[in-house]
Amino acid sequence: MRGVRRRWPVRSLVLSAGLVVALAGCSKAGDGDKPAASPRDAVLEAWKSAKLTPSPLVPATVAFAKDCQSGTVEGIEVLLCSFPSPDEAKAAEDPGLTWVGAATGASQAHGRVLVAVADRKKADPSGRTINRLLKLAPN
Amino acid sequence: MPRSIAQGAPGVTGIRSTALVALIIASAVVALVGASASLHAAGGKQVRYVGIHPVPKAEGSGICYIEGPHVHIFDADKLQYRDHRGASYFVGDPVAYGYDGPRYAYKGHHPIHVSAVIGDAEPDDEYCYLNGPHYHYFAPVEGPEFQLAGDAYFYVGEPPRVYVDARPAMMKINAVYQPLVYERPVITVDAPSGWIGARAEFAAPVVVVEPPRAAAVIAAPSVSVHAVVPAPSLHIGVGIGIGVGAGVVVHERPPAVIVRERPVIIEQRVRVKHGRGGRH
Numbered sequence A: 001m002r003g004v005r006r007r008w009p010v011r012s013l014v015l016s017a018g019l020v021v022a023l024a025g026c027s028k029a030g031d032g033d034k035p036a037a038s039p040r041d042a043v044l045e046a047w048k049s050a051k052l053t054p055s056p057l058v059p060a061t062v063a064f065a066k067d068c069q070s071g072t073v074e075g076i077e078v079l080l081c082s083f084p085s086p087d088e089a090k091a092a093e094d095p096g097l098t099w100v101g102a103a104t105g106a107s108q109a110h111g112r113v114l115v116a117v118a119d120r121k122k123a124d125p126s127g128r129t130i131n132r133l134l135k136l137a138p139n
Numbered sequence B: 001m002p003r004s005i006a007q008g009a010p011g012v013t014g015i016r017s018t019a020l021v022a023l024i025i026a027s028a029v030v031a032l033v034g035a036s037a038s039l040h041a042a043g044g045k046q047v048r049y050v051g052i053h054p055v056p057k058a059e060g061s062g063i064c065y066i067e068g069p070h071v072h073i074f075d076a077d078k079l080q081y082r083d084h085r086g087a088s089y090f091v092g093d094p095v096a097y098g099y100d101g102p103r104y105a106y107k108g109h110h111p112i113h114v115s116a117v118i119g120d121a122e123p124d125d126e127y128c129y130l131n132g133p134h135y136h137y138f139a140p141v142e143g144p145e146f147q148l149a150g151d152a153y154f155y156v157g158e159p160p161r162v163y164v165d166a167r168p169a170m171m172k173i174n175a176v177y178q179p180l181v182y183e184r185p186v187i188t189v190d191a192p193s194g195w196i197g198a199r200a201e202f203a204a205p206v207v208v209v210e211p212p213r214a215a216a217v218i219a220a221p222s223v224s225v226h227a228v229v230p231a232p233s234l235h236i237g238v239g240i241g242i243g244v245g246a247g248v249v250v251h252e253r254p255p256a257v258i259v260r261e262r263p264v265i266i267e268q269r270v271r272v273k274h275g276r277g278g279r280h
Helices: A002-033 A039-049 A086-091 A093-100 A128-136 B013-041 B114-118 B161-170 B173-177
Strands: A058-062 A065-073 A076-082 A104-110 A113-119 B047-050 B069-072 B081-084 B087-090 B104-107 B110-113 B125-128 B133-136 B146-149 B152-155 B213-219 B224-230 B235-242 B257-261 B266-274
Touching: A039 A076, A039 A113, A039 A128, A058 A076, A076 A093, A076 A128, A086 A093, A086 A104, A093 A104, A093 A113, A104 A128, A113 A128, B081 B114, B110 B114, B110 B152, B125 B161
Parallel strands: B047 B087, B104 B152
Antiparallel strands: A058 A065, A065 A076, A076 A113, A104 A113, A104 B069, B047 B069, B081 B087, B104 B133, B110 B125, B146 B152, B213 B224, B235 B266, B257 B266
16 A cells, blocks of 8 residues: 555656646747737837837728728828738728828838828928838838 | 100000000919919829929929839829839939939930839839939949949940830920039049940930031030031031030930040030931
């Protein structure tokens, strides 16, 4: 009996250790539950890294996309729409110009994100800021 | 008592008043048409552009530095822009409008490989018809069709028919740049062999004068040159084009042969005819 009694704790320890390791692994994987940076976030981060200051984005309703947010950067209106695929974002470039309207602006797909900018207040008469916004957005 | 001009002569006053009113009305109409056109341009019609380009005075002037596809609500003219897949692409000299970025000096006409400049996959070769030294914001694609001499690019390739066909109309771009005062590149080196500006078949149309002493007077903003070429017993046409900082000369006359003088940037074009008009 002693032998048996000795073995069981050992087995329990091994099993427990295995369980802990497994759980730890799960727990480590669980850190990924925190949503990874979305392509839209990547665009915002790229702008911030270049010392541009986007305002907080708010949900925007447009006819050509379902997941859009808008805000301003350096006085320029921006619209960031996420699409399931780069092709769909590309296809939304022309419709995106309807959002630009009667202003200097652009609508470009960068990967799965459509980046549309509109200088409605003529805050960027030389277009330099718009150029930076578009060039900084990752593909 | 002296009568003022405004008063006019008796009996004529009414006519002058009527004329004055008509003039005012006409001016108002012109102003309204202009304003209407301006409003129309700003009224929401998007015009697509690609690449940097000047901004019209009415829209604030200066340069738009957006390199990729974008839109404005003002139009592009036909001489300084070419169509690139539905977007207007500027082929003029941006420095003339205040461009302060990297620049590359060119002399004379040359192709522009638009897709290489803007980085898209749509092959599109356009042509710059600016005479003499000028700038672009891009260097040409490396290859045998351009030669770099004295920090300036010279086109030494074989221009296609489309360049020749469009030249009479597109050469008018030089009239746009002639009055513009800006720092043009100074190119003092000899043009390399094969430069388009030194080839008779692509010489700009110039003045033709009858023998025995052919002469041509060139009108430049601040330069006038009188050239005399003795040519007994031959039918000769002579033209001189001078690339001087202040401007560019556009001649609308039959083509002629080029003879170059050094070191000043001068082009003499001489056409010699024998019998039934053979050219040499």
